[in-house]
Amino acid sequence: MIYAVASGKGGTGKTTTCSSLAAIWDVPVTLVDLDVEEPNLHLFLKPDLDDIEKAYIEVPVADEDKCTSCGACRDICQFKAITVMAGTLLVFPEMCHGCGGCLAVCPEDALSPGKRELGEICRGTADGHPFVMGRLRVGEAMSPPLMRRIRREFPGMSEKGDILIDAPPGVSCPAIAAVTDADCIVLVTEPTPFGFHDFKLAWEAFKPLGKPMGAVVNRADLGDTSVREFCSANDIPVWAEIPYSREIAEAYSRGDVISKAIAPLEETFAGLRDNMRAVAQKGANHA
Amino acid sequence: MREIVIISGKGGAGKTSVTGAFAHLAENAILCDLDVDAPDLHLLLDPEHRAENEFWSGFEAVIDQDVCTGCGNCMEVCRFDAITETDGRYEVNPLQCEGCKVCVTLCPAEAIEFPQKHCGDWYVSSTRFGPMVHAQLYPGEENSGRLVTELKQKAREIAEEQGLDLVLCDGAPGIGCPVISSMAGTDLAVAVTEPTPSGLHDLKRVAELCEGFRTKVAVLVNKWDINPAMTGEIEDYCRSRGYTLVGRFPHDRAVVDAMLERKVITEYDDGPLAETLKQAWADVAALAKSIKK
Known part of the structure; x- marks a missing residue:
């Protein structure tokens, strides 16, 4: 089963939840950090990252001798990555989405595949579990292609057990890409106006995917009751509530995994894990 | 005219609460929410829409x-x-x-x-702290970078028309497409961070991005008292990189209490937190003015 831990608003506790679940997951699981812009899961699970591989996207390279400046590549490119100026073809590799259209339409065979570095895929082991994370190169604008590289490994990972994904914040393309493969989505929120607003956005964004979803209310005694009222009105189960406490904030600030550092929370996260497992299993039985 | 963007790398560090307070303290500014994916600044500023526009961008195969x-x-x-x-x-x-x-x-x-896609909507609004430009991208859409660029362009136009001398922007988390777009033309990036392993890790990456754009970086440490040792580590790092430290804020429930009343911190509270914010704003404003164009 594939489980994604997501949120609309950043900083609500995705990585806290994901690391806490990882520490008490009691069957084989691959831990995957898909928040490639700012991956943080490794800071808490402290995997030994012994395999670091650069990831690239294919971008066109022009052969001036063969190019007749016909403009077919420029015309198909939807991303303004190719232009023809004064009879010379100019490629802007950082704008390229790697669709391969220009290479496919060039009648002169004047374009060949080159590459742009997207970032790294880092692999290792954390507490005996395989660990994989993407780390976007600073300056690279596009995170979905790097995420896609990792997502393509999901079928292989699934054969070995569960997959637990730490997703990026927000509700735009990277966030959707991170939860698309999941059998169950956990939405982490906090009961503040910002937390509630972004929770609604995330719920609306993910609902069309038709996957079972449940909420984790972090810093549960801050703020107001609007998150809980919304959950109850929309049949969104609240699978765990994590209290607000300075002890938890301090443990997090030291890089501790809170389900291990703070005894009563182990049970909270075990309950969350069992709820996630039950709905994912139920979904699989229906399919 | 000067442009300031509040960023953080890590989400939830306090960007929007800080931007809201700065919006209150700034004079002669236009406000701009560049977190088009999950915008929150409007929750504090209660903008009244003066103009609504559709954002059409990109196409999809059917x-x-x-x-x-x-x-x-x-x-x-x-x-x-x-x-x-x-x-x-x-x-x-x-x-x-x-x-x-x-x-x-x-x-x-x-x-x-x-067909072309209708990816979101954007607004020109008025607030109690001045004009505001903001947007909502539809769920799952891309092209957030293009929308950010459009919003900034519109904000500059309005600033020009109305004789405003500051564009104050709330940025998006992360270091990807919308953050990169928000850097173009920015004079000063104010990075809000927190003394946690994630806070420091993400600050380093977003500040490196700013350096790539030759944008000056100022840093605010939020909730500094959660881990004073880590705060020291962050501040040492900033000094070593030449980033200006403009303040450290204590962990204070007033941030959430103000938010619940839809107020910014400096409207809600006149305690030490508000004082620190006022000092930080004075430093940020002076720093932005001192940057040579």
Whole structure:
């Protein structure tokens, strides 16, 4: 089963939840950090990252001798990555989405595949579990292609057990890409106006995917009751509530995994894990 | 005219609460929410929309089932895993479609349409602290970078028209497309961080991005008292990189209490937190003014 831990608003506790679940997951699981812009899961699970591989996207390279400046590549490119100026073809590799259209339409065979570095895929082991994370190169604008590289490994990972994904914040393309493969989505929120607003956005964004979803209310005694009222009105189960406490904030600030550092929370996260497992299993039985 | 963007790398560090207070303290500024994906500044500023605009950007492939011959060429050429096949019926998953037009161009039956997408809406509004430009991207959409660029452009135009001398922007988390777009033309990036392993890790990456744009970086440490040792480590790091430290804020429930009343901290509270914010704003404003164009 594939489980994604997501949120609309950043900083609500995705990585806290994901690391806490990882520490008490009691069957084989691959831990995957898909928040490639700012991956943080490794800071808490402290995997030994012994395999670091650069990831690239294919971008066109022009052969001036063969190019007749016909403009077919420029015309198909939807991303303004190719232009023809004064009879010379100019490629802007950082704008390229790697669709391969220009290479496919060039009648002169004047374009060949080159590459742009997207970032790294880092692999290792954390507490005996395989660990994989993407780390976007600073300056690279596009995170979905790097995420896609990792997502393509999901079928292989699934054969070995569960997959637990730490997703990026927000509700735009990277966030959707991170939860698309999941059998169950956990939405982490906090009961503040910002937390509630972004929770609604995330719920609306993910609902069309038709996957079972449940909420984790972090810093549960801050703020107001609007998150809980919304959950109850929309049949969104609240699978765990994590209290607000300075002890938890301090443990997090030291890089501790809170389900291990703070005894009563182990049970909270075990309950969350069992709820996630039950709905994912139920979904699989229906399919 | 000067442009300041509040960023953080890590989400939830306090960008919007800080931006709200700065909006209150700034004089002669236009406000701009560049977190078009999950905007929150409007929750504090309660903007009244003066103009609403649709944001159309990019295209998506749609297969006309009456014309499709089921050859499967589209699925083969798509690099984005956006085309699925069920019992010989090919369909485009709009959430995966990149809008690259490759399948459209290469379809032998010319069965794929390519309509433009309405990706969100943007607004020009007025607030108690001055004019505001903001947006809401629809869920799952891309092109957030283009929308950020449009918003900043509009904010500059309004500032020009109304004789305002500051564009104050709330940025997005992360270091990707919308954050990169928000850097263009920015004089000063104020990075809000917290003394946690994630806070420091993410600050380093976003500040490196700013350096790549030669944008000056100022740093605020929020909730500094949660881990004074880590705060010291962050401040040492900032000094070593030449980033200006403009303040450390204590962990204070007043941040959430103010938010619940839809007020910014400096309107809600006149305690030490508000004082620290006022001093930080004075430093940020002076720093922005001192930057040579």
